[in-house]
Amino acid sequence: MTETIDHTDLSPLRLFGTSPGNYSLILSDNHFGEATDLFEAVGQEGGGYSWDAVAHTAVRIHAPELADRIGGFDPEAGMMCVYGEDEAALRELGLLLSSAFHDRAKLAALIEATDPGDWD
Incomplete structure (x- = not known):
C-alpha cells in the first residue's frame, strides 16, 4: 500500500511513500x-516526457546538489x-516544480x- 505524504505546498504534484524508505x-x-x-x-x-525534461532542467539550474540524491526519473506519456530513497530531495524538487507550475513565467x-x- 502506498503512503501519501501531506505536502499541500507541492500541489499539483504528489509525493508518495511507495514502500519503506522509497518515494515517488x-x-x-x-x-x-x-x-x-x-x-x-x-x-x-507537454506530457510526462516533457515535464521530465523540465524536471531535469530544474535540477541542473536550480538545485544541482539534488542530482546525486535523486534515485531516477521514470516518465510515461501520462x-x-x-523516485528515490531521499524524501527531502524529492520534496525539494517538488517545490521547484510546483512553483514553476503556478508561475507561467518561471515555467516558460x-x-x-x-x-x-x-526532450524525449
Missing part, C-alpha cells in the same frame, strides 16, 4: 493541460515520475532553458 514524486496528466501552450511554443507536447524560463537533448 508524481505529476499526472490531469494537470498537463494547464501548461500545454507553453510546451507547444517550443514544439513539445505522468512524470521521479525552464522550458526555454531545457537542453534539446533532454
Whole structure:
C-alpha cells in the first residue's frame, strides 16, 4: 500500500511513500493541460516526457546538489515520475516544480532553458 505524504505546498504534484524508505514524486496528466501552450511554443507536447525534461532542467539550474540524491526519473506519456530513497530531495524538487507550475513565467524560463537533448 502506498503512503501519501501531506505536502499541500507541492500541489499539483504528489509525493508518495511507495514502500519503506522509497518515494515517488508524481505529476499526472490531469494537470498537463494547464501548461500545454507553453510546451507547444517550443514544439513539445507537454506530457510526462516533457515535464521530465523540465524536471531535469530544474535540477541542473536550480538545485544541482539534488542530482546525486535523486534515485531516477521514470516518465510515461501520462505522468512524470521521479523516485528515490531521499524524501527531502524529492520534496525539494517538488517545490521547484510546483512553483514553476503556478508561475507561467518561471515555467516558460525552464522550458526555454531545457537542453534539446533532454526532450524525449
